[in-house]
Amino acid sequence: MAATLALPFHSPEVADLLTDKWRQRERLRAAGVDATRSYVIQSESDLRPALDHVGLPAVVKPARGKGSRDTFRLDYPQQAVETITWLLASDEEAGRQPRYVLEEMLLGADDARFGDYVSVESVLTPDGPVHLAVTGKFPLSPPFRECGQFWPAAVPAAQDQAIRELTAQAIDALGIRHGLTHTEIKLTPTGPRLIEVNGRLGGWIAELADRALGLDLFALAADLACGPVRMTTPSWPGIVFQFWNLPPQDARALGRVNGAPTVRKMPGIDRYLNLVLPGPLGPAEVTQRLDLTCGTASSYEALTAMIGAAMASLEYAFTDAEGLTTTTAAVGMPSWQALHAHSTHTPPARQQEP
Structure with missing residues (x-):
């Protein structure tokens, strides 16, 4: 236009x-x-040349996409073949022309x-x-x-x-x-x-x-x-931050959210926004932010402490695919778990293929 x-x-x-x-x-x-190894995959005939050229570990993603949709890390040959074959079949069943990029895992x-x-x-x-x-x-x-x-x-x-x-x-x-x-x-x-x-x-x-x-x-x-x-x-001056919670992988619907008024009153928290209304959640293959905690910290150590305090005050009710509703604290959900695991991380020994 x-x-x-x-x-x-x-x-x-x-x-x-x-x-x-x-x-x-x-x-x-x-x-x-840029020298990142990559290969375009549009059919199963591209799979073997792509793996030979790029190697593993690798990342597969749609050639056109956003929100980390259908983006996966591939570590082992069997896993790579099964994941890419499934992606290609899913597109074909939906009437879409498959087009993915396999690229070197940085x-x-x-x-x-x-x-x-x-x-x-x-x-x-x-x-x-x-x-x-x-x-x-x-x-x-x-x-x-x-x-x-x-x-x-x-x-x-x-x-x-x-x-x-x-x-x-x-x-x-x-x-x-x-x-x-x-x-x-x-x-x-x-x-x-x-x-x-x-x-x-x-x-x-x-x-x-x-x-x-x-x-x-x-x-x-x-x-x-x-x-x-x-x-x-x-x-x-200062450090401005945003932190958001992601639903558990098996969650299909959001019920109530508890603790928002407490978070909004915390020192250094500038705003807390609910981004998803109670009801069905979006597709699990894309990033879905449930909320947004925004604050200003004087140091990176203070930033982590503020997020920890906020997450300790929040909990969510989710319904899974079986219709079972459970209440989950934010400190037990994917976002805080990723940050907390990183802060206590020890590099693992090299994994062997199962």
Whole structure:
């Protein structure tokens, strides 16, 4: 539409690169920005060549998708064949043309203070990209479910600079010249590696910008659509964070939520939002945020303590596929379990294939 109306936006070619994960990897590889092994899978005949080229561990994901939909880690040959075959069959049964990307699993550094990945929020200006922030992430809950984020990321200055430089290189390689971008980057033992570049505002990043900077990113996006915008890299005091709860894998419906008034009155908590009404939950194959706990902390240690106190005050009633209703405390749910496990993590011995 923008091209037809001669309006400033991503060109059709850039838009395709930003929404097709296979084409994006190819372009970044050709530009020398990314060397992640990947292969496109559209039928069972692609399965063996893909596994031979990429190897294991690997990640399979839709070529076009969001919210971690149908994204799985593959560690063993039999698991990989069964998972991909099931994905292909599911698409065919639904009348969709299957198209998945199998790519090398980027293994994070063991010394990452929180999650082993970050995102970079950038604004495209006439002078090039301005990176608003490197966004820290909490550890993922299996399989690849995000649990929250915070500004600024808990990374050393040199690593922060390397992350920003890689982001700028990726933006340039993809030919992005307009709008906002949300770039996800894995923190590996050998340095930052690209996960993907999105040509849009990241999920709930506008809420962080509003509390941290008093900056309205929706208005900024509108200003960018009307003409060039010039700005500088901002700075802010304190650490602003968001933490959200994910339902248990077997939950099919949400009943009541207890403890919200208590959380809203806690020192440092800026807001608590319920995001899901009581009733049936969405499909289990995508990330579904039940709520949003937002706060401001003076240190990363205080941040973790505040989240722990909030989670100890929340509990949820869920109904499973058998119609059984149980009450579950937030400290026993996937998000807090992922963060708590990371804080007491000892690297495991290498697993053997069962």
